[in-house]
Amino acid sequence: MAEEQNSTQEQIEEKKKEALKRYEKLIHKLKSEREELKDELDRDYREARRYVRSHPEEGVLLSLLGGIAIGYLLGKIGKR
Secondary structure (H helix, E strand, O other), rough: HHHHHHHHHHHHHHHHHHHHHHHHHHHHHHHHHHHHHHHHHHHHHHHHHHHHHHHHHHHHHHHHHHHHHHHHHHHHHHHH
16 A cells, blocks of 8 residues: 555656646746747837838828827717
């Protein structure tokens, strides 16, 4: 009986170690993906800023049109 319990305990401990290794591997993978996404977002943000600085009239036009569209939609929703 005692040998069976020791064997069972060892199996449980081994499964815990394997699960912990898989968990740590997943955490490491998610951290690396997070860093890649952060770098990509930073690049996209810098590119967008450069574009807006070089084409300010388009940014103002898009903002104006967006404001009109949102105002129109809010007006339609408010009438209900």
